[in-house]
Amino acid sequence: MVSPCKLPFLLLLAAFTLAGCTPPDFRTPGPLQQESTYNALFPQWAELCAVSQISKKPGFGADIAGGPGGHAVLFLHGACLDPTSPYPILKTCPQGETGVSMNAHFVNANWVGVPGRMFFYNGILKPDEGLTREAYTTTKNAAKQRGLYSAISFRDWALADRPPGTPAEDWKYEVSIGTDYAVSYGRARYCARLPVTAPQMTQIVNFLNTRNALYQHGPRTFETNVLQDNCNHLIHNALAAADFWRDLPVHQFILKAALTFPVPKNEVVNLLDRARRHEPGDLHALYHDPLTRHTLLHDGWLPGEPGIILDSNTVQTPNAVYNTRLSLIFYDDPLLGHYNRTFQHYLDQPRYHDLHANLLWYSTLYTRIAHERRPLSEWLKKEPSDFMNFYNAYYTWLEAQKSLVDKGLTLLSVAAPTSSAWPPVPPGTQKEEPARANAR
Template structure:
């Protein structure tokens, strides 16, 4: 199971895997499904969440545009995109923003906590101080009714940062996480960032007041639709009639599974199947890219167990489906049983085999004309690219082995 060493502190080998991924895919996104949250009594404002969890979007290769309100900019290829990233969180707290952005992978997941450090009251308060220093909530207003629960003597600003911990930043203080990580490129990341900035614009300018809606405008809608801008899948409609939307709305753990399957399991070896899928064909015609491609991995992160502030035992995160014959539990188990979903090298080898099979069968696939030519050009190009990526991984492994021998 892939764990990013930089993010989760899993040791030298995992750190190498994380570095290798960033080197191969400096622009990438992670749909992050977060478990429930249970704060222990006696540590500031009591906070608990439901077992449906929360959803974040992490964008590597993106920074905050520091102008006092949450806006984003994409790092140009020469601006070290691999070393920058932001976590996008949608929360019912906000009045004049749809989302906020926590900059920096480490801070998003571990706050100001040092590797191996216990989460104490001091570390908890230090993390909030750091969030204030970087202005995470600068320019953001919360709904007035939220302050009714504010403890006497606490400032509104302190209260805002207090109730945002482990949801909008320092997430692993209190939550387990499942990440569906997918590679992107500079152009597709530009599309995602433009969508997110435009989403916040009317709230920032006071044209509208943001109101979170479970069935029609929740955290997962934003994450799903941001990825739709990159051609991953169709957008999820918002503003539907509530009685209809309540039977079909996105939830974090389902979306994690859906994205892992979408990015790994489309029949890309079959030109006819790709041609006959209208959405995939249109995306391919517009971008020259298929949603299923090498590098889409499941990454798991655990809540801080050495923890004075949050209860992190048996954190729940449910699927929204029929509990008896729904498919999500079966798909979830398969994702963590087959190495191609969680290990970078196994994933690249899997796609290398798919591309080679597609190249061998090109004469009889049934698709003709310009589409067929574009498809086979794409397959040949990707086959060459994945061979180069595997060679790069082998070289990095050899260098590491020489360094430690």
């Protein structure tokens, strides 16, 4: 059985030829170290993850394999599943943790929700524990006890290969482990984390619930299409519902879809790119971008804020069930394309992996922006009259961001007054400095 969010073979072949064959080193940059402080600063956040191919060792359970394009999952901090519903329905809740995964196996759902960050990613194991066959079986039983698929129907082909005498309900958990839950059992990952406001989390939750509601009671059934409606479309459009970026229409004309369909690892870079599209001090660019103007005026939020983090996690090792040499490619040209070199830029900059470095960078930037503030009257000589509302909202936002950064640096100094979680920057790495405010 193949992975449920794979790229078409010919496209994968082209991408694989372009992107190279060397598996990435998922040990770099590693997981975020200051998790508790991060959650104290950012009560709501969404995490877009590109997870690697899956490659199961033969002779134990379902034969599961996937291509190097991998799969994509979403994790929400600040959302939880409705405990009164066996069918996956989200709601916002403080400190709630829910993983979201789309699967081609589903008939009456677009996605499944998995409560708890640890179980979603690591099943019953700690991140640094190896996977045994016994732990694998215990994890499947734990997932069944949680009723992850009790209200989700699977397609006949997804259950057709189960051994004689195996209940269909049990086989749901066999073909889904390592993809929808206990993801790290069979896959490594890169994730980009995005803090959002409470209203934005509500918008994300409402979007996902609306997607599932299309199929919950029929007669319409969920049909995935790699080019026109894949796992990345779901996650991309969930963030678009929060006005982070523009939505990506599903079921586009096939030729157009072939040129624009989202790829898991590309989407990680796309998120980081969107966050830094405009310098936070460039009022002209922020105002003339309809999305950033809207989110600032309506939500008091801009995409390039502190807390945008890139991290990585390896597959559980040692591993008695899955192979651990895993690929995850860009759909890109490795020499001339954007994604490989830009991803390396993000890997090279500590502010994308270490919360302390992240907050220090923004502290420097915000101090500079405040120092270089230009009077409104000067702006109105060149900008429309309604720029005044944007200008006032911007500097209100700036004060709130400065307070947030100061709070975070204080919390980190209390938690670890003399240590840094980030190793020394390798020789030759060019340090990224905040741009000057009001750049044009």
